[in-house]
Amino acid sequence: MVNLTINGQAVTVPQGTTILEAAATAGISIPHLCYLKGINEIAACRVCCVEVEGEHAMVTACNNPVRDGMVVHTNSPRARSTRRVNVELILSQHDCKCATCVRSGNCRLQTIANDLGILSVPYETQLPTGQRAAWTTTYPLYRDAQKCIKCMRCIQICDKVQSLNIWDLAGTGGRTTIDVSHNRVIKDSECALCGQCITHCPVGALRERDDTQKAFDALADPEKITVVQIAPAVRAAWGEALGLPRELATVNRMAAALRALGFDYVFDTNFSADLTIMEESAELIARLKKGELDHAPMFTSCCPGWVRFLKGQYPQLQGRLSTAKSPQQMFGSVAKSWFAQRIGVNPKKIFCVSIMPCVAKKAECELPTMATAAGPDVDLALTTREFVRMVRADKITPETLQEEGLDSPMGVFTGAGVIFGATGGVMEAALRTAAYTLTGEEPDPDAFRAMRPGKGRWEATYTIAGVPLHCAAVSGLGEARALIEDLLAGRAHYHFVEVMACPGGCVGGGGQPISMEDRELADQRGQVLYGIDRVQPLRFSHENPQVKALYEDYLGEPNSELAEQLLHTDHRGWKMPGEED
Numbered sequence: 118m119v120n121l122t123i124n125g126q127a128v129t130v131p132q133g134t135t136i137l138e139a140a141a142t143a144g145i146s147i148p149h150l151c152y153l154k155g156i157n158e159i160a161a162c163r164v165c166c167v168e169v170e171g172e173h174a175m176v177t178a179c180n181n182p183v184r185d186g187m188v189v190h191t192n193s194p195r196a197r198s199t200r201r202v203n204v205e206l207i208l209s210q211h212d213c214k215c216a217t218c219v220r221s222g223n224c225r226l227q228t229i230a231n232d233l234g235i236l237s238v239p240y241e242t243q244l245p246t247g248q249r250a251a252w253t254t255t256y257p258l259y260r261d262a263q264k265c266i267k268c269m270r271c272i273q274i275c276d277k278v279q280s281l282n283i284w285d286l287a288g289t290g291g292r293t294t295i296d297v298s299h300n301r302v303i304k305d306s307e308c309a310l311c312g313q314c315i316t317h318c319p320v321g322a323l324r325e326r327d328d329t330q331k332a333f334d335a336l337a338d339p340e341k342i343t344v345v346q347i348a349p350a351v352r353a354a355w356g357e358a359l360g361l362p363r364e365l366a367t368v369n370r371m372a373a374a375l376r377a378l379g380f381d382y383v384f385d386t387n388f389s390a391d392l393t394i395m396e397e398s399a400e401l402i403a404r405l406k407k408g409e410l411d412h413a414p415m416f417t418s419c420c421p422g423w424v425r426f427l428k429g430q431y432p433q434l435q436g437r438l439s440t441a442k443s444p445q446q447m448f449g450s451v452a453k454s455w456f457a458q459r460i461g462v463n464p465k466k467i468f469c470v471s472i473m474p475c476v477a478k479k480a481e482c483e484l485p486t487m488a489t490a491a492g493p494d495v496d497l498a499l500t501t502r503e504f505v506r507m508v509r510a511d512k513i514t515p516e517t518l519q520e521e522g523l524d525s526p527m528g529v530f531t532g533a534g535v536i537f538g539a540t541g542g543v544m545e546a547a548l549r550t551a552a553y554t555l556t557g558e559e560p561d562p563d564a565f566r567a568m569r570p571g572k573g574r575w576e577a578t579y580t581i582a583g584v585p586l587h588c589a590a591v592s593g594l595g596e597a598r599a600l601i602e603d604l605l606a607g608r609a610h611y612h613f614v615e616v617m618a619c620p621g622g623c624v625g626g627g628g629q630p631i632s633m634e635d636r637e638l639a640d641q642r643g644q645v646l647y648g649i650d651r652v653q654p655l656r657f658s659h660e661n662p663q664v665k666a667l668y669e670d671y672l673g674e675p676n677s678e679l680a681e682q683l684l685h686t687d688h689r690g691w692k693m694p695g696e697e698d
Contacts, residue, residue, distance in 0.1 A: 121187040136178035136189055137165060147191050148200065148229045150319050151268035152179040153635065156277055161269050163203045164229065168196045175199050201233050209240035211320070212263035220321035223633050226266060245294050256304050257326050257479035258312070264322040265295055271314035271323060278620065280595035283308045305694045307429035309594060311422040311618040312476035312627015325476045325628060329503050332470055336379040341468040345375055346448045348386045350474040350538030350623035351501050353642035358505040358630035361516060363645060369520035376521060377513050385523050386471065387530030389448035390537040392667070393419060394658035396441040396684050398551040399675035401613060405584065414611040417543050419443040421481035422618030426594050429693035431601055440685040444537065445471050445478055446487050448527065449494030450683045455671045456527060464491035471498045474626030477618065486690035489683065500628025529663040532562070532650030539643035540592035540622030541568040544615040548579065550659050555582040562656040570621065570643060574600055576611070590615040592622050
């Protein structure tokens with residue numbers, strides 16, 4: 118153990134603890150911008166500088182370990198002055214138009230500058246200009262180079278965690294900036310649109326393309342029937358940005374808020390998650406019986422970030438993806454066919470909106486393979502953050518709203534559909550129904566809980582009706598790359614693999630509310646979903662009465678000709694940049 122003094126307080130911490138961490142144990146907060154534990158510990162921003170007795174230079178707290186007898190001052194006149202100057206220098210290269218910034222009120226730089234009482238910047242403003250500073254407004258990921266503070270977080274998250282290397286440094290000296298690597302434009306890169314760079318940016322330099330006005334326009338169009346779906350992971354997070362405790366941030370209160378916005382029908386993506394399980398588990402069993410999984414697995418396909426990654430990085434494996442559309446797309450396809458028929462309207466009048474925890478969903482609903490004769494399956498995908506902005510724009514206060522039920526028939530769901538939002542949940546839900554299909558008996562719904570989140574990659578082998586199934590689940594694209602490399606090298610073999618692009622799964626998605634305190638909330642949000650599953654009266658997708666009705670009244674059976682037409686897709690029907698024809 119190491120004994121030191123911080124601001125006059127005696128502190129004892131383990132060897133190797135940084136000054137920043139040691140101060141936190143004593144309840145002393147040291148401001149910082151760039152630091153992410155284990156990911157970005159390079160002191161790029163210099164905001165965490167403290168004064169250490171005996172040291173001539175100021176010391177960065179985030180990457181310097183404590184030593185015995187160290188005396189640290191975090192708020193000495195010298196420390197205050199250094200911190201203020203460093204923040205002022207950062208502001209001189211930052212577009213400070215906070216009133217028109219999506220992160221206003223949830224921006225660490227804004228908070229630190231306000232706390233320091235910085236009312237003007239004494240240095241000449243130097244903002245990036247020129248063609249490379251421009252950015253397409255149509256791509257789902259938007260970057261404002263004039264807001265970038267060069268903290269390096271986006272580079273490190275994309276490189277170390279997601280193994281994509283989309284971002285890199287460009288220029289030198291005062292002209293240094295962050296841009297798409299290899300001098301590419303973003304639409305020509307292999308970006309998976311996981312959005313982790315957005316959720317880890319401390320300012321508003323990165324955000325999703327804002328589609329809220331398109332939603333408001335649709336709501337105002339009397340010729341459109343607006344149908345909205347709520348993804349399972351959204352219900353575990355939407356209240357965070359509105360200051361709602363989890364017990365108030367229910368899906369039924371969210372439904373009331375959506376109706377207050379003007380949506381005609383409010384449904385649940387959990388319905389189509391159950392539908393996805395019916396199709397995907399049937400496909401798994403069919404492939405297994407044909408021997409197609411003897412040497413290579415079937416991959417889940419409900420995560421568009423993962424699908425983009427596989428197609429861009431390992432296009433030779435895209436045939437291993439399940440052909441089942443994601444729950445988002447299945448919902449839209451069914452809404453514009455079965456549901457339109459039930460309410461007696463022209464499917465082209467239906468405007469389908471989804472509230473998703475994901476940025477890649479914006480790109481998914483624009484794919485040419487995600488459409489039928491009625492048009493795109495989903496017309497517009499909004500992130501959880503965009504939904505929150507719409508609620509705020511209309512001055513809706515959800516805590517004052519009475520809970521309202523979801524509409525029928527696509528508002529009924531099971532616990533299996535709910536856990537789609539947590540990593541490992543798709544696998545667990547699929548195995549529940551696959552076991553029933555193969556044996557004719559319902560297993561214990563918790564029989565496959567070994568597929569629930571672990572660290573990195575986790576796996577299990579189940580024997581169902583005498584058939585062994587080797588299963589694995591991973592979250593995060595860096596982990597996905599490691600798994601694929603093991604498969605290609607023959608170091609691993611699985612029959613069924615679930616991959617989620619975002620660490621923790623959809624609950625940790627790139628479209629979820631951003632914690633200014635750098636808290637990773639995926640685990641907490643995931644536990645909310647597993648808690649909902651635990652108390653559901655129905656916990657198997659094949660028990661969903663409305664899914665049964667859909668098959669009986671319209672589709673026939675899983676993987677039928679009509680089901681193939683509406684609920685499945687050809688992943689080869691669209692190309693990632695660099696993918697060969």
